[in-house]
Amino acid sequence: MSSELAELADLLEANLTSALAPAPDAYVVVAEVIHGPHLAPRLGGGLYCSAECAEHGVRELVSELAREEGGSGFSLPHEGRMIGCVVTRGGRMWSVQILARSELPTV
Numbered sequence: 492m493s494s495e496l497a498e499l500a501d502l503l504e505a506n507l508t509s510a511l512a513p514a515p516d517a518y519v520v521v522a523e524v525i526h527g528p529h530l531a532p533r534l535g536g537g538l539y540c541s542a543e544c545a546e547h548g549v550r551e552l553v554s555e556l557a558r559e560e561g562g563s564g565f566s567l568p569h570e571g572r573m574i575g576c577v578v579t580r581g582g583r584m585w586s587v588q589i590l591a592r593s594e595l596p597t598v
Contacts (some may be wrong), residue, residue, distance in 0.1 A: 516591045520548035522556060522575075545589040546573040552587050553577055572580035 520535030535552045539545035546566075553575035554562040562579030566587070575587030 501549050501576045512516075514593040518542055518545040518589050518591055519595070520552050520587065521590055522552050522577070522587045525584050526594045527579075528581065530583070531584045533585075538552055542572050542589050542591075549589060556587070558587050572595055 493596065510570075512525075518539040518541065522533040522535075524530050524532075533556070535545075535548040537548065539548060549566050550573070553566050556562070556577040556579070557564040560577070560579035560581055560583065562577055562583075563580075564575060564577035564585075564587075566573055566575035568574075569584070572588075572589045575585075577583075577585040578588065
């Protein structure tokens, strides 16, 4: 094999390896009841490529929970990530946060 073909093969292998390697991390938005009558945690609408992209999911889930349970909510940045809180008329308080795939508990 010529050196040019060998270089091309190496380049192709390196590109395919990097293209097929999993992303360093994916992010999800999770809401948990932290006070009041217990409910199962709620997962936001999708996976995000970064914590910055997941900020939209925090705002969306806060609005959704506030509307569904008849309450109020807010979101704000905390230690580099957006967090949210929802307080409902039924006496629940929800915490909404962004978690990296690596931060999720294993099953």
